[in-house]
Amino acid sequence: KNEVEQSPQNLTAQEGEFITINCSYSVGISALHWLQQHPGGGIVSLFMLSSGKKKHGRLIATINIQEKHSSLHITASHPRDSAVYICAAHSGGSNYKLTFGKGTLLTVNP
Amino acid sequence: NAGVTQTPKFQVLKTGQSMTLQCAQDMNHEYMSWYRQDPGMGLRLIHYSVGAGITDQGEVPNGYNVSRSTTEDFPLRLLSAAPSQTSVYFCASSPQAGGYTGQPQHFGDGTRLSIL
Numbered sequence: 001k002n003e004v005e006q007s008p009q010n011l012t013a014q015e016g017e018f019i020t021i022n023c024s025y026s027v028g029i030s031a032l033h034w035l036q037q038h039p040g041g042g043i044v045s046l047f048m049l050s051s052g053k054k055k056h057g058r059l060i061a062t063i064n065i066q067e068k069h070s071s072l073h074i075t076a077s078h079p080r081d082s083a084v085y086i087c088a089a090h091s092g093g094s095n096y097k098l099t100f101g102k103g104t105l106l107t108v109n110p
Numbered sequence: 111n112a113g114v115t116q117t118p119k120f121q122v123l124k125t126g127q128s129m130t131l132q133c134a135q136d137m138n139h140e141y142m143s144w145y146r147q148d149p150g151m152g153l154r155l156i157h158y159s160v161g162a163g164i165t166d167q168g169e170v171p172n173g174y175n176v177s178r179s180t181t182e183d184f185p186l187r188l189l190s191a192a193p194s195q196t197s198v199y200f201c202a203s204s205p206q207a208g209g210y211t212g213q214p215q216h217f218g219d220g221t222r223l224s225i226l
Contacts, residue, residue, distance in 0.1 A: 043202075043220075045214040086152070098155070
């Protein structure tokens with residue numbers, strides 16, 4: 001069982017809709033990353049957060065350490081937001097490794 | 111700055127051939143790593159390095175070698191290619207080797223490798 005679980009696996013939305021992607025993890029972490037990967041493309045780091053909430057443009061990431069849960073929200077979604085969104089947990093300390101979720105494929109239709 | 115540069119972008123090999131995937135970063139990052147990405151699976155760590163001269167195995171190291179002679183370069187070698195190594199390979203770097211809060215990872219564009 002993967003220590004980082006994302007839901008949903010696939011998500012289809014209409015342009016303008018509010019999007020939520022969830023990430024749950026079973027290990028203690030020091031930071032959680034949200035990444036974006038466009039089809040056939042490279043991977044871009046969107047957020048790294050260890051508590052609370054971060055916002056960048058129409059993207060908002062939140063984390064609840066006690067509940068071991070993070071969400072990525074996209075407001076006023078646009079077709080260019082169509083991509084795979086990946087969360088990854090960093091356990092910190094002397095462990096340099098990230099544990100990745102399998103990703104959520106988001107398709108935003110015009 | 112170019113960031114993380116991976117070459118080649120695409121490669122087709124025959125079973126048993128060897129090759130080296132190149133990764134270079136110009137951000138003076140200490141930490142570099144190689145991942146493979148397969149359908150239906152999350153990214154999996156192959157090898158990583160916390161600085162020049164220091165490397166360690168990740169989750170799926172078998173069939174791969176790495177070295178880190180300089181801060182900038184972290185090549186991944188396939189010793190004898192097998193069809194199971196068909197995958198997309200990503201190199202990543204970050205300013206610090208882990209640490210308490212971690213650091214954002216910078217990824218290359220990936221190398222799409224097919225083994226026939």
